[in-house]
Amino acid sequence: xxxxxxxxxxxxxxxxxxxxxxxxxxxxxxxxxxxxxxxxxxxxxxxxxxxxxxxxxxxxxxxxxxxxxxxxxxxxxxxxxxxxxxxxxxxxxxxxxxxxxxxxxxxxxxxxxxxxxxxxxx
Numbered sequence: 001x002x003x004x005x006x007x008x009x010x011x012x013x014x015x016x017x018x019x020x021x022x023x024x025x026x027x028x029x030x031x032x033x034x035x036x037x038x039x040x041x042x043x044x045x046x047x048x049x050x051x052x053x054x055x056x057x058x059x060x061x062x063x064x065x066x067x068x069x070x071x072x073x074x075x076x077x078x079x080x081x082x083x084x085x086x087x088x089x090x091x092x093x094x095x096x097x098x099x100x101x102x103x104x105x106x107x108x109x110x111x112x113x114x115x116x117x118x119x120x121x122x
Contacts, residue, residue, distance in 0.1 A: 025069035039091035
């Protein structure tokens with residue numbers, strides 16, 4: 001993924017393909033966690049590392065994927081690199097994904113409870 005997500009003006013890339021590229025850029029737990037942290041504001045790589053919980057070199061690779069996808073921006077201050085979420089809608093997308101997962105888990109829990117009650121009531 002060596003380009004920013006989104007089609008160039010006048011291109012005929014289907015929107016579904018562009019969406020798939022977005023979700024591929026998000027398809028790693030460390031990238032999701034980094035974005036969740038960045039939803040609260042700009043962070044240096046050093047500050048992100050303990051919050052994401054992976055080695056610094058691996059974090060840099062994952063942030064590079066997000067940067068190349070156009071999901072995060074960078075700013076240098078001396079030797080420190082700061083990352084920020086480019087669009088606050090990305091934080092909304094992550095929140096919606098979380099809600100979707102919670103709803104699914106609640107449905108599964110309720111189904112299991114119903115099954116358990118049916119087994120006990122044989």
